[in-house]
Amino acid sequence: MSALTIVPWVIGNWKMNPTGENVQTWTEQFNQLLQQQPISNESCHLAVAPTFIALSQVQHAFSQYNRTVHTVAQDVSRFPATGAYTGEVSADLLKDSHIQHVLIGHSERRELLGDHSEILRAKLTNALNAGLTVIYCVGESLTQRENGQAEQVVLQQVQDIASVVAPDQWASNIVIAYEPIWAIGTGKTASAADAQAIHEKIREGLSQITDSSAKVAILYGGSVKPENAKEFAACPDVNGALVGGASLNAESFYHIAAAFAQSN
Incomplete structure:
Protein backbone atom coordinates (compact mmCIF):
# COMPACT_ATOMS: atom_id res chain seq x y z
CA MET A 1 0.00 0.00 0.00
CA SER A 2 1.42 3.36 -1.02
CA ALA A 3 0.31 6.81 0.01
CA LEU A 4 -1.77 9.11 -2.06
CA THR A 5 0.04 12.24 -3.19
CA ILE A 6 1.18 13.87 0.06
CA VAL A 7 3.05 17.16 0.20
CA PRO A 8 6.32 16.17 1.91
CA TRP A 9 7.51 17.60 5.20
CA VAL A 10 11.13 18.46 5.97
CA ILE A 11 11.56 19.30 9.65
CA GLY A 12 14.80 20.31 11.33
CA ASN A 13 15.17 19.14 14.94
CA TRP A 14 17.83 21.37 16.49
CA LYS A 15 17.68 19.54 19.84
CA MET A 16 19.73 21.43 22.51
CA ASN A 17 21.38 23.70 19.94
CA PRO A 18 22.40 26.41 18.97
CA THR A 19 23.08 29.78 20.68
CA GLY A 20 20.96 32.84 19.95
CA GLU A 21 23.56 34.44 17.72
CA ASN A 22 23.83 31.31 15.61
CA VAL A 23 20.03 31.12 15.37
CA GLN A 24 19.99 34.58 13.81
CA THR A 25 22.75 33.65 11.36
CA TRP A 26 20.93 30.43 10.39
CA THR A 27 17.57 32.08 9.76
CA GLU A 28 19.21 34.82 7.66
CA GLN A 29 21.14 32.29 5.58
CA PHE A 30 18.12 30.04 5.06
CA ASN A 31 16.01 33.00 3.96
CA GLN A 32 18.66 33.98 1.42
CA LEU A 33 18.74 30.45 0.01
CA LEU A 34 14.96 30.38 -0.34
CA GLN A 35 15.02 33.74 -2.10
CA GLN A 36 17.73 32.62 -4.52
CA GLN A 37 16.06 29.30 -5.36
CA PRO A 38 12.50 29.24 -3.96
CA ILE A 39 10.85 26.10 -2.65
CA SER A 40 7.09 26.58 -2.86
CA ASN A 41 4.64 25.82 -0.07
CA GLU A 42 2.88 23.47 -2.48
CA SER A 43 5.99 21.37 -3.10
CA CYS A 44 7.22 20.95 0.48
CA HIS A 45 6.21 21.85 4.03
CA LEU A 46 9.19 23.30 5.91
CA ALA A 47 9.57 23.43 9.69
CA VAL A 48 12.20 23.81 12.39
CA ALA A 49 12.09 22.66 16.03
CA PRO A 50 14.35 24.92 18.13
CA THR A 51 14.75 24.95 21.91
CA PHE A 52 11.91 26.47 23.94
CA ILE A 53 13.90 29.64 24.59
CA ALA A 54 14.41 30.17 20.85
CA LEU A 55 10.81 29.51 19.72
CA SER A 56 9.80 33.18 19.65
CA GLN A 57 13.05 34.29 18.00
CA VAL A 58 12.73 31.68 15.25
CA GLN A 59 9.03 32.30 14.79
CA HIS A 60 9.63 36.04 14.35
CA ALA A 61 12.42 35.41 11.84
CA PHE A 62 10.22 33.07 9.80
CA SER A 63 7.42 35.65 9.74
CA GLN A 64 9.69 37.80 7.55
CA TYR A 65 10.04 35.06 4.92
CA ASN A 66 8.20 35.02 1.59
CA ARG A 67 6.91 31.50 2.29
CA THR A 68 5.63 29.58 5.29
CA VAL A 69 8.16 27.89 7.56
CA HIS A 70 6.56 26.39 10.66
CA THR A 71 8.03 26.65 14.15
CA VAL A 72 7.79 23.37 16.07
CA ALA A 73 8.10 22.80 19.83
CA GLN A 74 10.40 19.90 20.69
CA ASP A 75 8.08 18.66 23.44
CA VAL A 76 4.94 19.50 25.42
CA SER A 77 3.85 18.95 28.99
CA ARG A 78 1.70 16.02 30.01
CA PHE A 79 -0.13 18.50 32.26
CA PRO A 80 -2.91 20.54 30.63
CA ALA A 81 -3.70 24.26 30.70
CA THR A 82 -1.73 26.24 33.31
CA GLY A 83 -0.73 25.58 36.90
CA ALA A 84 1.99 24.84 39.43
CA TYR A 85 4.23 22.72 37.18
CA THR A 86 7.68 24.27 37.35
CA GLY A 87 9.66 23.94 34.14
CA GLU A 88 6.72 22.68 32.06
CA VAL A 89 5.20 24.20 28.92
CA SER A 90 1.63 23.14 28.16
CA ALA A 91 -0.10 22.73 24.83
CA ASP A 92 -2.37 25.66 25.72
CA LEU A 93 0.66 27.90 26.30
CA LEU A 94 2.14 26.84 22.97
CA LYS A 95 -1.16 27.61 21.25
CA ASP A 96 -1.30 30.98 23.00
CA SER A 97 2.15 31.73 21.58
CA HIS A 98 0.92 30.77 18.08
CA ILE A 99 3.02 27.59 17.99
CA GLN A 100 0.94 25.09 16.02
CA HIS A 101 3.24 22.05 15.82
CA VAL A 102 4.98 19.84 18.37
CA LEU A 103 7.26 16.79 18.45
CA ILE A 104 6.12 13.98 20.75
CA GLY A 105 7.78 10.65 21.45
CA HIS A 106 11.33 11.31 20.24
CA SER A 107 13.57 8.41 21.22
CA GLU A 108 15.86 10.66 23.23
CA ARG A 109 12.94 11.63 25.43
CA ARG A 110 11.75 8.03 25.63
CA GLU A 111 15.20 6.73 26.63
CA LEU A 112 16.75 9.61 28.60
CA LEU A 113 13.71 11.24 30.18
CA GLY A 114 11.33 8.35 30.75
CA ASP A 115 8.54 9.23 28.31
CA HIS A 116 6.61 5.95 28.37
CA SER A 117 3.35 5.25 26.54
CA GLU A 118 1.06 6.61 29.27
CA ILE A 119 2.94 9.92 29.37
CA LEU A 120 2.97 10.11 25.58
CA ARG A 121 -0.79 9.57 25.41
CA ALA A 122 -1.30 12.39 27.92
CA LYS A 123 0.94 14.72 25.91
CA LEU A 124 -0.79 13.77 22.68
CA THR A 125 -4.23 14.29 24.18
CA ASN A 126 -3.30 17.77 25.39
CA ALA A 127 -1.75 18.70 22.05
CA LEU A 128 -4.73 17.50 20.03
CA ASN A 129 -7.22 19.17 22.40
CA ALA A 130 -5.34 22.43 21.79
CA GLY A 131 -5.58 21.92 18.03
CA LEU A 132 -1.86 21.35 17.52
CA THR A 133 -0.35 19.18 14.79
CA VAL A 134 1.75 16.40 16.32
CA ILE A 135 4.89 14.94 14.78
CA TYR A 136 4.86 11.58 16.56
CA CYS A 137 8.19 9.74 16.60
CA VAL A 138 8.62 5.97 16.47
CA GLY A 139 11.64 3.73 16.04
CA GLU A 140 13.48 0.62 17.16
CA SER A 141 16.86 0.07 18.80
CA LEU A 142 19.73 -1.81 17.14
CA THR A 143 19.13 -4.81 19.42
CA GLN A 144 15.45 -4.89 18.51
CA ARG A 145 16.30 -4.70 14.81
CA GLU A 146 18.90 -7.46 15.07
CA ASN A 147 16.35 -9.62 16.90
CA GLY A 148 13.86 -9.17 14.06
CA GLN A 149 11.53 -7.05 16.20
CA ALA A 150 11.69 -3.76 14.28
CA GLU A 151 8.23 -3.97 12.73
CA GLN A 152 6.62 -5.22 15.94
CA VAL A 153 8.14 -2.43 18.04
CA VAL A 154 7.28 0.36 15.62
CA LEU A 155 3.71 -0.83 15.01
CA GLN A 156 3.15 -1.11 18.77
CA GLN A 157 4.34 2.47 19.21
CA VAL A 158 1.77 3.58 16.64
CA GLN A 159 -0.92 1.45 18.30
CA ASP A 160 -0.04 3.06 21.65
CA ILE A 161 -1.65 6.34 20.59
CA ALA A 162 -4.65 4.98 18.68
CA SER A 163 -7.00 5.35 21.63
CA VAL A 164 -6.47 9.11 21.92
CA ALA A 177 8.30 10.23 11.98
CA TYR A 178 10.13 6.90 11.78
CA GLU A 179 13.61 7.17 13.31
CA PRO A 180 15.60 3.99 13.82
CA ILE A 181 17.35 4.74 17.11
CA TRP A 182 20.61 3.18 15.95
CA ALA A 183 20.80 5.73 13.10
CA ILE A 184 20.24 8.90 15.14
CA GLY A 185 23.43 10.94 15.39
CA THR A 186 25.60 7.93 14.58
CA GLY A 187 26.25 8.57 10.90
CA LYS A 188 24.59 5.22 10.16
CA THR A 189 21.46 5.17 8.06
CA ALA A 190 18.90 2.64 7.04
CA SER A 191 19.04 2.08 3.32
CA ALA A 192 16.30 3.66 1.26
CA ALA A 193 14.89 0.18 0.68
CA ASP A 194 14.90 -0.57 4.43
CA ALA A 195 13.18 2.75 5.15
CA GLN A 196 10.54 2.14 2.49
CA ALA A 197 9.86 -1.34 3.86
CA ILE A 198 9.22 -0.05 7.39
CA HIS A 199 7.23 2.93 6.15
CA GLU A 200 5.04 0.61 4.11
CA LYS A 201 4.45 -1.54 7.20
CA ILE A 202 3.57 1.56 9.23
CA ARG A 203 1.04 2.55 6.60
CA GLU A 204 -0.41 -0.95 6.62
CA GLY A 205 -0.64 -0.73 10.40
CA LEU A 206 -2.37 2.63 10.15
CA SER A 207 -4.90 1.10 7.75
CA GLN A 208 -6.04 -1.13 10.63
CA ILE A 209 -6.65 1.99 12.74
CA THR A 210 -7.92 4.66 10.36
CA ASP A 211 -9.48 5.00 6.93
CA SER A 212 -7.11 7.95 6.38
CA SER A 213 -3.91 5.86 6.36
CA ALA A 214 -3.06 6.87 2.78
CA LYS A 215 -3.22 10.55 3.78
CA VAL A 216 -0.88 10.40 6.80
CA ALA A 217 2.62 11.72 6.13
CA ILE A 218 5.37 9.35 7.32
CA LEU A 219 8.82 10.93 7.59
CA TYR A 220 12.21 9.27 7.82
CA GLY A 221 14.80 10.42 10.35
CA GLY A 222 18.26 9.12 11.13
CA SER A 223 21.39 10.79 9.75
CA VAL A 224 19.57 12.30 6.75
CA LYS A 225 22.02 14.37 4.72
CA PRO A 226 22.04 16.19 1.36
CA GLU A 227 24.01 13.22 -0.03
CA ASN A 228 21.28 10.65 0.69
CA ALA A 229 18.10 12.77 0.67
CA LYS A 230 17.23 12.04 -2.96
CA GLU A 231 17.27 8.28 -2.33
CA PHE A 232 14.78 8.60 0.51
CA ALA A 233 12.69 11.14 -1.40
CA ALA A 234 12.25 8.62 -4.21
CA CYS A 235 10.52 6.11 -1.91
CA PRO A 236 6.72 6.12 -2.32
CA ASP A 237 5.94 5.87 1.39
CA VAL A 238 8.67 8.26 2.62
CA ASN A 239 6.89 11.60 2.77
CA GLY A 240 9.73 13.74 4.05
CA ALA A 241 12.45 13.85 6.68
CA LEU A 242 12.98 14.71 10.31
CA VAL A 243 16.54 16.03 10.15
CA GLY A 244 18.87 16.21 13.14
CA GLY A 245 22.50 17.31 12.88
CA ALA A 246 22.34 18.32 9.22
CA SER A 247 19.57 20.81 10.01
CA LEU A 248 22.01 22.94 12.03
CA ASN A 249 23.61 23.97 8.74
CA ALA A 250 21.21 26.15 6.73
CA GLU A 251 22.65 25.12 3.37
CA SER A 252 22.51 21.40 4.15
CA PHE A 253 18.93 21.73 5.37
CA TYR A 254 17.98 23.64 2.24
CA HIS A 255 19.39 20.94 -0.06
CA ILE A 256 17.52 18.21 1.82
CA ALA A 257 14.30 20.19 1.50
CA ALA A 258 14.97 20.79 -2.20
CA ALA A 259 15.42 17.04 -2.77
CA PHE A 260 11.99 16.27 -1.34
CA ALA A 261 10.36 19.24 -3.08
CA GLN A 262 11.68 18.07 -6.44
CA SER A 263 10.35 14.57 -5.84
CA ASN A 264 6.81 15.82 -5.25
Whole structure:
Protein backbone atom coordinates (compact mmCIF):
# COMPACT_ATOMS: atom_id res chain seq x y z
CA MET A 1 0.00 0.00 0.00
CA SER A 2 1.42 3.36 -1.02
CA ALA A 3 0.31 6.81 0.01
CA LEU A 4 -1.77 9.11 -2.06
CA THR A 5 0.04 12.24 -3.19
CA ILE A 6 1.18 13.87 0.06
CA VAL A 7 3.05 17.16 0.20
CA PRO A 8 6.32 16.17 1.91
CA TRP A 9 7.51 17.60 5.20
CA VAL A 10 11.13 18.46 5.97
CA ILE A 11 11.56 19.30 9.65
CA GLY A 12 14.80 20.31 11.33
CA ASN A 13 15.17 19.14 14.94
CA TRP A 14 17.83 21.37 16.49
CA LYS A 15 17.68 19.54 19.84
CA MET A 16 19.73 21.43 22.51
CA ASN A 17 21.38 23.70 19.94
CA PRO A 18 22.40 26.41 18.97
CA THR A 19 23.08 29.78 20.68
CA GLY A 20 20.96 32.84 19.95
CA GLU A 21 23.56 34.44 17.72
CA ASN A 22 23.83 31.31 15.61
CA VAL A 23 20.03 31.12 15.37
CA GLN A 24 19.99 34.58 13.81
CA THR A 25 22.75 33.65 11.36
CA TRP A 26 20.93 30.43 10.39
CA THR A 27 17.57 32.08 9.76
CA GLU A 28 19.21 34.82 7.66
CA GLN A 29 21.14 32.29 5.58
CA PHE A 30 18.12 30.04 5.06
CA ASN A 31 16.01 33.00 3.96
CA GLN A 32 18.66 33.98 1.42
CA LEU A 33 18.74 30.45 0.01
CA LEU A 34 14.96 30.38 -0.34
CA GLN A 35 15.02 33.74 -2.10
CA GLN A 36 17.73 32.62 -4.52
CA GLN A 37 16.06 29.30 -5.36
CA PRO A 38 12.50 29.24 -3.96
CA ILE A 39 10.85 26.10 -2.65
CA SER A 40 7.09 26.58 -2.86
CA ASN A 41 4.64 25.82 -0.07
CA GLU A 42 2.88 23.47 -2.48
CA SER A 43 5.99 21.37 -3.10
CA CYS A 44 7.22 20.95 0.48
CA HIS A 45 6.21 21.85 4.03
CA LEU A 46 9.19 23.30 5.91
CA ALA A 47 9.57 23.43 9.69
CA VAL A 48 12.20 23.81 12.39
CA ALA A 49 12.09 22.66 16.03
CA PRO A 50 14.35 24.92 18.13
CA THR A 51 14.75 24.95 21.91
CA PHE A 52 11.91 26.47 23.94
CA ILE A 53 13.90 29.64 24.59
CA ALA A 54 14.41 30.17 20.85
CA LEU A 55 10.81 29.51 19.72
CA SER A 56 9.80 33.18 19.65
CA GLN A 57 13.05 34.29 18.00
CA VAL A 58 12.73 31.68 15.25
CA GLN A 59 9.03 32.30 14.79
CA HIS A 60 9.63 36.04 14.35
CA ALA A 61 12.42 35.41 11.84
CA PHE A 62 10.22 33.07 9.80
CA SER A 63 7.42 35.65 9.74
CA GLN A 64 9.69 37.80 7.55
CA TYR A 65 10.04 35.06 4.92
CA ASN A 66 8.20 35.02 1.59
CA ARG A 67 6.91 31.50 2.29
CA THR A 68 5.63 29.58 5.29
CA VAL A 69 8.16 27.89 7.56
CA HIS A 70 6.56 26.39 10.66
CA THR A 71 8.03 26.65 14.15
CA VAL A 72 7.79 23.37 16.07
CA ALA A 73 8.10 22.80 19.83
CA GLN A 74 10.40 19.90 20.69
CA ASP A 75 8.08 18.66 23.44
CA VAL A 76 4.94 19.50 25.42
CA SER A 77 3.85 18.95 28.99
CA ARG A 78 1.70 16.02 30.01
CA PHE A 79 -0.13 18.50 32.26
CA PRO A 80 -2.91 20.54 30.63
CA ALA A 81 -3.70 24.26 30.70
CA THR A 82 -1.73 26.24 33.31
CA GLY A 83 -0.73 25.58 36.90
CA ALA A 84 1.99 24.84 39.43
CA TYR A 85 4.23 22.72 37.18
CA THR A 86 7.68 24.27 37.35
CA GLY A 87 9.66 23.94 34.14
CA GLU A 88 6.72 22.68 32.06
CA VAL A 89 5.20 24.20 28.92
CA SER A 90 1.63 23.14 28.16
CA ALA A 91 -0.10 22.73 24.83
CA ASP A 92 -2.37 25.66 25.72
CA LEU A 93 0.66 27.90 26.30
CA LEU A 94 2.14 26.84 22.97
CA LYS A 95 -1.16 27.61 21.25
CA ASP A 96 -1.30 30.98 23.00
CA SER A 97 2.15 31.73 21.58
CA HIS A 98 0.92 30.77 18.08
CA ILE A 99 3.02 27.59 17.99
CA GLN A 100 0.94 25.09 16.02
CA HIS A 101 3.24 22.05 15.82
CA VAL A 102 4.98 19.84 18.37
CA LEU A 103 7.26 16.79 18.45
CA ILE A 104 6.12 13.98 20.75
CA GLY A 105 7.78 10.65 21.45
CA HIS A 106 11.33 11.31 20.24
CA SER A 107 13.57 8.41 21.22
CA GLU A 108 15.86 10.66 23.23
CA ARG A 109 12.94 11.63 25.43
CA ARG A 110 11.75 8.03 25.63
CA GLU A 111 15.20 6.73 26.63
CA LEU A 112 16.75 9.61 28.60
CA LEU A 113 13.71 11.24 30.18
CA GLY A 114 11.33 8.35 30.75
CA ASP A 115 8.54 9.23 28.31
CA HIS A 116 6.61 5.95 28.37
CA SER A 117 3.35 5.25 26.54
CA GLU A 118 1.06 6.61 29.27
CA ILE A 119 2.94 9.92 29.37
CA LEU A 120 2.97 10.11 25.58
CA ARG A 121 -0.79 9.57 25.41
CA ALA A 122 -1.30 12.39 27.92
CA LYS A 123 0.94 14.72 25.91
CA LEU A 124 -0.79 13.77 22.68
CA THR A 125 -4.23 14.29 24.18
CA ASN A 126 -3.30 17.77 25.39
CA ALA A 127 -1.75 18.70 22.05
CA LEU A 128 -4.73 17.50 20.03
CA ASN A 129 -7.22 19.17 22.40
CA ALA A 130 -5.34 22.43 21.79
CA GLY A 131 -5.58 21.92 18.03
CA LEU A 132 -1.86 21.35 17.52
CA THR A 133 -0.35 19.18 14.79
CA VAL A 134 1.75 16.40 16.32
CA ILE A 135 4.89 14.94 14.78
CA TYR A 136 4.86 11.58 16.56
CA CYS A 137 8.19 9.74 16.60
CA VAL A 138 8.62 5.97 16.47
CA GLY A 139 11.64 3.73 16.04
CA GLU A 140 13.48 0.62 17.16
CA SER A 141 16.86 0.07 18.80
CA LEU A 142 19.73 -1.81 17.14
CA THR A 143 19.13 -4.81 19.42
CA GLN A 144 15.45 -4.89 18.51
CA ARG A 145 16.30 -4.70 14.81
CA GLU A 146 18.90 -7.46 15.07
CA ASN A 147 16.35 -9.62 16.90
CA GLY A 148 13.86 -9.17 14.06
CA GLN A 149 11.53 -7.05 16.20
CA ALA A 150 11.69 -3.76 14.28
CA GLU A 151 8.23 -3.97 12.73
CA GLN A 152 6.62 -5.22 15.94
CA VAL A 153 8.14 -2.43 18.04
CA VAL A 154 7.28 0.36 15.62
CA LEU A 155 3.71 -0.83 15.01
CA GLN A 156 3.15 -1.11 18.77
CA GLN A 157 4.34 2.47 19.21
CA VAL A 158 1.77 3.58 16.64
CA GLN A 159 -0.92 1.45 18.30
CA ASP A 160 -0.04 3.06 21.65
CA ILE A 161 -1.65 6.34 20.59
CA ALA A 162 -4.65 4.98 18.68
CA SER A 163 -7.00 5.35 21.63
CA VAL A 164 -6.47 9.11 21.92
CA VAL A 165 -6.55 10.12 18.23
CA ALA A 166 -10.01 10.78 16.79
CA PRO A 167 -10.76 9.41 13.30
CA ASP A 168 -10.71 12.86 11.70
CA GLN A 169 -7.40 13.80 13.38
CA TRP A 170 -5.12 11.25 11.69
CA ALA A 171 -4.94 13.05 8.36
CA SER A 172 -5.21 16.59 9.71
CA ASN A 173 -3.22 16.59 12.97
CA ILE A 174 -0.82 13.62 12.92
CA VAL A 175 2.51 13.21 11.15
CA ILE A 176 4.51 10.04 11.86
CA ALA A 177 8.30 10.23 11.98
CA TYR A 178 10.13 6.90 11.78
CA GLU A 179 13.61 7.17 13.31
CA PRO A 180 15.60 3.99 13.82
CA ILE A 181 17.35 4.74 17.11
CA TRP A 182 20.61 3.18 15.95
CA ALA A 183 20.80 5.73 13.10
CA ILE A 184 20.24 8.90 15.14
CA GLY A 185 23.43 10.94 15.39
CA THR A 186 25.60 7.93 14.58
CA GLY A 187 26.25 8.57 10.90
CA LYS A 188 24.59 5.22 10.16
CA THR A 189 21.46 5.17 8.06
CA ALA A 190 18.90 2.64 7.04
CA SER A 191 19.04 2.08 3.32
CA ALA A 192 16.30 3.66 1.26
CA ALA A 193 14.89 0.18 0.68
CA ASP A 194 14.90 -0.57 4.43
CA ALA A 195 13.18 2.75 5.15
CA GLN A 196 10.54 2.14 2.49
CA ALA A 197 9.86 -1.34 3.86
CA ILE A 198 9.22 -0.05 7.39
CA HIS A 199 7.23 2.93 6.15
CA GLU A 200 5.04 0.61 4.11
CA LYS A 201 4.45 -1.54 7.20
CA ILE A 202 3.57 1.56 9.23
CA ARG A 203 1.04 2.55 6.60
CA GLU A 204 -0.41 -0.95 6.62
CA GLY A 205 -0.64 -0.73 10.40
CA LEU A 206 -2.37 2.63 10.15
CA SER A 207 -4.90 1.10 7.75
CA GLN A 208 -6.04 -1.13 10.63
CA ILE A 209 -6.65 1.99 12.74
CA THR A 210 -7.92 4.66 10.36
CA ASP A 211 -9.48 5.00 6.93
CA SER A 212 -7.11 7.95 6.38
CA SER A 213 -3.91 5.86 6.36
CA ALA A 214 -3.06 6.87 2.78
CA LYS A 215 -3.22 10.55 3.78
CA VAL A 216 -0.88 10.40 6.80
CA ALA A 217 2.62 11.72 6.13
CA ILE A 218 5.37 9.35 7.32
CA LEU A 219 8.82 10.93 7.59
CA TYR A 220 12.21 9.27 7.82
CA GLY A 221 14.80 10.42 10.35
CA GLY A 222 18.26 9.12 11.13
CA SER A 223 21.39 10.79 9.75
CA VAL A 224 19.57 12.30 6.75
CA LYS A 225 22.02 14.37 4.72
CA PRO A 226 22.04 16.19 1.36
CA GLU A 227 24.01 13.22 -0.03
CA ASN A 228 21.28 10.65 0.69
CA ALA A 229 18.10 12.77 0.67
CA LYS A 230 17.23 12.04 -2.96
CA GLU A 231 17.27 8.28 -2.33
CA PHE A 232 14.78 8.60 0.51
CA ALA A 233 12.69 11.14 -1.40
CA ALA A 234 12.25 8.62 -4.21
CA CYS A 235 10.52 6.11 -1.91
CA PRO A 236 6.72 6.12 -2.32
CA ASP A 237 5.94 5.87 1.39
CA VAL A 238 8.67 8.26 2.62
CA ASN A 239 6.89 11.60 2.77
CA GLY A 240 9.73 13.74 4.05
CA ALA A 241 12.45 13.85 6.68
CA LEU A 242 12.98 14.71 10.31
CA VAL A 243 16.54 16.03 10.15
CA GLY A 244 18.87 16.21 13.14
CA GLY A 245 22.50 17.31 12.88
CA ALA A 246 22.34 18.32 9.22
CA SER A 247 19.57 20.81 10.01
CA LEU A 248 22.01 22.94 12.03
CA ASN A 249 23.61 23.97 8.74
CA ALA A 250 21.21 26.15 6.73
CA GLU A 251 22.65 25.12 3.37
CA SER A 252 22.51 21.40 4.15
CA PHE A 253 18.93 21.73 5.37
CA TYR A 254 17.98 23.64 2.24
CA HIS A 255 19.39 20.94 -0.06
CA ILE A 256 17.52 18.21 1.82
CA ALA A 257 14.30 20.19 1.50
CA ALA A 258 14.97 20.79 -2.20
CA ALA A 259 15.42 17.04 -2.77
CA PHE A 260 11.99 16.27 -1.34
CA ALA A 261 10.36 19.24 -3.08
CA GLN A 262 11.68 18.07 -6.44
CA SER A 263 10.35 14.57 -5.84
CA ASN A 264 6.81 15.82 -5.25
